[in-house]
Amino acid sequence: MGRTLAVLTGLACGILLAGAGVGLLIPLLPRAWRSEQLVWTTSATLVALCVGAALLVSRPSRR
C-alpha cells in the first residue's frame, strides 16, 4: 500500500516535472530541433526517472 502510494506520487511528480521540463526545453532549443517526438521522449524519461526514484525510496529496508 505504502509502495503503491509512493509510485503514484512519483508518477504525479514526474508528470508535473515533465511539464516544467518541456516548458523550459521548447523555448530554449533551436526551432529546427523542436519536435513532438522530443517532447514525448523527454517527458517519458522524466516520468520514468521519478517513478524509479519513488520505487527506490519506498523499497523495504533490510532492518
Next chain:
Amino acid sequence: MKNRERRGVGSIALLVVAIGASTGGAARAESAHGAPAFGAVSCRAGDSSYAEIGARASAKETGRTGQSGSEVRRAAQVTRSDKADVTFEIRPAAGGAIELSGRSGELQVKKTVQSSGDSVLELSTPHDRVTFTVTGQSTSVTRGGTTVELRRSAAASDESDRVRRLLADSQALLRFRAVNAALIESDDRSPASLAFITSDAVAGLLTGDVGAPRRIAQFMARPGQSNVRRAGMVMDCYSLMETRMVDAWNDYMGCVASVLGYSYFQDLCAYRWVVQNESYWFNFISCSGFNF
C-alpha cells in the same frame, strides 16, 4: 469485310438523310441547315452515327405528322415556381440544343443553349426586347435595332459603357432580374431555374452589377459547402503547445526584466510561468488523447 459493311451503312444513312431533307420540314430540323446559329452539332454525311440517328428521327417524325412541310414541335417539360411566379418549359431543340422558355407576367424569356455552350437569351415585354448572344468569341447585346458586341480578344474599350447605357432603361431586363432575385430568394434549384439564374449573372455584369457573378456562384456552391465539415483543428496539438510555451517564456523574460533587482517579484514571475506552463502541458496531453 467489316469496313465494307460500315461504308455501306454510312452511304445508306446519307441517302435517307438526303431523302428526308428533300421531303419535309421535320427532316430539315435535324439537318445541318436547320441549326445555322453557332455551328451546333448537326448531322454530317461523314459521321455515320449522327446520320443514322438523324435519319431515324426524321423518318419517325415525318411518319407521325403525315404531312410534309409541317414543323414538329417537341414535347416540353413544364415546371412552375410559385414563389417567383414563373412557368418554365424545357424542350430539346434542333442540333442538340436545349430551349428553355419562361413566362412571368408580361415578361417572356427564351434561352437557347447549344451543345457547344453558346447561348442566346431573349427577354421580351410588350414594349421592350433585349437579346444577349454569348459565344466563345464574344458577347453581343441587341436592343431596339442596336447591337453592341464585346469581343473577348479585344482590349478594354468603351463598348461595355455602351452596353450599360443601352440596357439602362430596359423594362424587360429589370423584370428578368427581379424574377431571378425571387428565384434565388425561394432557393429554387431546379435545372430551369438555375439556367435563368446563370443568365442573371451575365445580365448583371453587363448592366454594371459587378458582384452578381460572385453572388450567384456562392448561391450555387452553397449546397456543396453545407456538406463540408472541418476534419481537424487549424493547428495541431503540438504546434499549439509550442506556440503557447514560447509565448509564456517570452512573457516570463519580460516580467523578470521589468522587476530587475526585486527577487521577490521575480519569483512571482516564475510562479506565473510554472502555472501557465503546466496548464499548456496538461492541455497538450488531453488534446493528444490522454484525457485525464
